[in-house]
Amino acid sequence: xxxxxxQAPTTLANTxxxxxxxPGAYLLxxxxxxxxxxxxxxxxxxxxxxxxxxxxxxxxxxxxxxxxTLGAAVSCAQTYENAAVKTHHPSLxxxxxxxxxxxxxxxxxxxxxxxxAAPSADAIPLLIALSAKCRVASSKGExxxxxxxxxxxxGKNAMLPGEILVSLHLPAPKKGSGAxxxxxxxxxxxxxxxxxxxxxxxxxxxxxKHARIALASVAPRPLFxxxxxxxxxxxxxxxxxxxxxxxxxxxxxxxxxxxRGTVEYRRHLCAVLTKRALEAxxxxxxxAK
Amino acid sequence: xxxxxxxxxxxxxxxxxxxxxxxxxxxxxLRDTLNMTGTKEGCNxxxxxxxxxxxxxxxxxxxxxxxxxxxxxxxxxxxxxxxGNDLHPIQKAFLENAALQCxxxxxxxxxxxxALLDKEPDPSEERIRFFLANNLCRxxxxxxxxxxxxxxxxxxxA
Numbered sequence: 001x002x003x004x005x006x007q008a009p010t011t012l013a014n015t016x017x018x019x020x021x022x023p024g025a026y027l028l029x030x031x032x033x034x035x036x037x038x039x040x041x042x043x044x045x046x047x048x049x050x051x052x053x054x055x056x057x058x059x060x061x062x063x064x065x066x067x068x069t070l071g072a073a074v075s076c077a078q079t080y081e082n083a084a085v086k087t088h089h090p091s092l093x094x095x096x097x098x099x100x101x102x103x104x105x106x107x108x109x110x111x112x113x114x115x116x117a118a119p120s121a122d123a124i125p126l127l128i129a130l131s132a133k134c135r136v137a138s139s140k141g142e143x144x145x146x147x148x149x150x151x152x153x154x155g156k157n158a159m160l161p162g163e164i165l166v167s168l169h170l171p172a173p174k175k176g177s178g179a180x181x182x183x184x185x186x187x188x189x190x191x192x193x194x195x196x197x198x199x200x201x202x203x204x205x206x207x208x209k210h211a212r213i214a215l216a217s218v219a220p221r222p223l224f225x226x227x228x229x230x231x232x233x234x235x236x237x238x239x240x241x242x243x244x245x246x247x248x249x250x251x252x253x254x255x256x257x258x259x260r261g262t263v264e265y266r267r268h269l270c271a272v273l274t275k276r277a278l279e280a281x282x283x284x285x286x287x288a289k
Numbered sequence: 290x291x292x293x294x295x296x297x298x299x300x301x302x303x304x305x306x307x308x309x310x311x312x313x314x315x316x317x318x319l320r321d322t323l324n325m326t327g328t329k330e331g332c333n334x335x336x337x338x339x340x341x342x343x344x345x346x347x348x349x350x351x352x353x354x355x356x357x358x359x360x361x362x363x364x365x366x367x368x369x370x371x372x373g374n375d376l377h378p379i380q381k382a383f384l385e386n387a388a389l390q391c392x393x394x395x396x397x398x399x400x401x402x403x404a405l406l407d408k409e410p411d412p413s414e415e416r417i418r419f420f421l422a423n424n425l426c427r428x429x430x431x432x433x434x435x436x437x438x439x440x441x442x443x444x445x446x447a
Contacts, residue, residue, distance in 0.1 A: 003291060006311030006357050028355070035314070035353050036334045048311065050358060077347060101423020102401070103338060106347035107354070189422035190336070 001039050008050035012137065012166065015054055020139040020162045022047045027164060029057070029073040030107035032100065033116045056166050057111075062088055067172040072111025072165040076100070079110055089170060090284070091179040091200075095126045098183070101190045111165050117151040117221065124151065124222035125198030126181040128214035133169045138162040148214065148224035174210075176203040178284030180277045183216065184269050186260075193217045194261040195269035197249065199277040201232070203285045208232040213245065213274060218253035218266050225252040228274065237282055246274035298359045300325075301369025309356035316340045318356035319366060327367040329393050331425070338424030341397035342366045348404045350423070367396035370403060379403055379441040388437035390428030398424050402438050410446050414439070 009015040019025055025047040028034055037043040051057050057073040062084035070079065076096040079085055086093045092110075099122050100108055113123040114134070124147065132147040136159055145158055147168070152158050159165065173179075183196035196216030202209045211229035216222055228248040235241035255266035293308040300323070309318045316333075319325045319342070331339035333352045340351040343365040370377045379402050382388070389395040398421065405412060405420045412420065417438050418431070426434060 001312040001314075003310065004312055006294065006355065008357075008360075028358075031353050031355065031358075032335055035355070038312075039333065048355075050355075052358075100335075101338065102404075102420055103341055103348050103350045103423045104335060104353075106344070106349050189419060 001035075002041075002044060004038075004045050005047045006050065007047065008053050010053045012054050012056050015049060015051060015164065016137060016139040016162070018047075018049055019164060022049075023161050025049050027051050027115075029109045029112045030075060030104075032104050032108040033112060051164070059167060060085070062172070064172050066169070068092075068168075068170040070110060070168045070170070072115070072167055073109050074111070076105040076108050076110065077102075080105075088173055089130065089179070091126055091181060091198075091281075092123075092130070092170070095123050095181045095198075098122060098189070104190075111168060114147070114150060114168070115157055115159075115165055117153070117155050117157045119151075119154055119219060119221055120192050120196070120217040121151075121222060122181065122183060122193060122196055122216060125196055125214035125216045126179065126200075127168065127170070127198075128222060128224045129181075129198035129200035129212045130170050130179055131200070131212065135166040135169060136163050137166050138164070142166075148222075151221040154220055174202050176209070176285050176288070177201065178203075178281035178286075178288065180280035180284065182273045182277045182280065184273060192260065195253075195255070195266045195273060197270065197273040197277045199229075199274065199281050201278065201281045201285060203237060203282065206237055208235050208237065208241065211245070211278075213249055213278075215249060215253055215270055215274075217260075218255040218270055220254075223252060223254075225249050228252065232278075242275055242278045242282075245278060246271040249274040294357050296357055296360050298361065299363045301365055307356070311355060311357050313356045314352050315342070315344075315354040315356050315359055315364070316351040318359075319351060322356075325366055325368055327396050329396055331393060331397075336423075336425070337394070337397075338401065338421075339394050339397040341400045341424065343400060343404055346404075348401050365400065367400055370399055377403070378444045379406070379438075382437040382441035382444065383434075386433050386437035386440060388429060388433040389426075394424060394426045394428075398426070398434060402441065406438070406442055406445055411442060412438075 079096040179200035183193035185191035211232040250271040331337035
């Protein structure tokens with residue numbers, strides 16, 4: 001790797017001030033994307049800011065009113081080992097356990113998975129389905145970005161120079177809710193999704209009250225498909241309503257053909273995975289009663 | 290300006306201080322600065338697991354950790370696994386089951402296996418394969434490694 005300086009600020013204010021005065025700096029959480037990119041020369045910088053010593057970025061807490069707060073530097077392993085995550089957002093625990101292998105999960109963060117903005121990122125479709133919001137801060141102030149608006153192009157996110165992702169906020173699950181992320185990979189572990197689908201639903205009296213669906217690896221960015229989720233609202237839980245939503249998700253996908261799969265294959269996977277993800281979410285909602 | 294950073298850490302139970310450049314990985318520091326060459330470099334991008342060490346009890350690929358990040362933290366490498374002159378039961382099981390051929394992946398597998406068995410003394414075969422999925426071996430075809438882990442698990446429980 002080319003030379004860079006390293007600083008590990010311990011407060012959010014110091015981090016923001018440093019980032020403001022060094023616009024070319026890169027933020028280091030788990031490093032599982034950044035260090036690979038720096039070593040390969042795909043990114044260059046004079047300063048790496050290690051953000052793991054900032055309290056706000058390490059927070060992981062849950063309460064009924066505010067839901068789940070997940071600091072941007074919290075590792076996947078800390079996420080899936082957390083009792084509140086396992087209880088209230090089992091689908092998030094599940095997705096944290098399929099990103100990379102165990103060694104990667106001890107370092108890589110859900111926040112980093114989001115900031116890296118890969119179209120294939122496993123966590124992002126689920127975060128979109130779960131209506132997560134991003135707390136973004138700079139030395140000038142703070143703002144909130146909905147997760148579905150956070151990624152704008154492959155490897156590019158909506159943050160402006162000087163802004164950092166502080167934490168993710170997931171509303172507490174409502175009664176009768178369920179969520180799931182499913183992906184297709186040739187190898188069971190340590191692989192990149194050919195296609196992936198995150199789905200979140202709320203049931204009331206055997207009818208869909210709320211539904212959100214988002215897709216991975218089939219567009220230049222993680223793709224929120226409101227039309228697919230909306231199609232379920234007010235519909236009874238049955239094969240027809242679920243298959244209709246799956247077809248809408250398939251129709252929204254704009255994949256490319258590459259080494260991992262063809263356009264047709266990926267579009268087909270979108271329908272299959274949407275159906276299965278919805279079925280898994282429904283099962284979770286029904287069992288939680 | 291381009292000065293090295295002083296890092297204080299604990300490696301295999303011993304307090305260790307070293308100087309490193311911020312750009313150096315923990316793997317480079319271990320091998321090139323501290324002459325602890327038991328930890329191997331494979332792919333150098335986190336895929337192969339040969340450079341696996343534990344950092345505060347969690348296994349990590351040391352190629353994806355900066356040496357400076359080790360400040361104040363505890364590391365265990367393959368050199369810290371044997372009990373004095375006696376091989377650890379995991380090491381014995383790897384030998385007895387011929388769970389290695391060229392040996393480059395072996396230190397990483399053993400460190401990862403120890404992390405698994407310390408937490409989960411009786412894992413299923415599926416769990417073993419899942420846990421070790423970040424460790425690649427191009428010689429054995431994995432079955433012998435799985436058998437070695439299963440044997441080690443039995444012996445460590447006995």
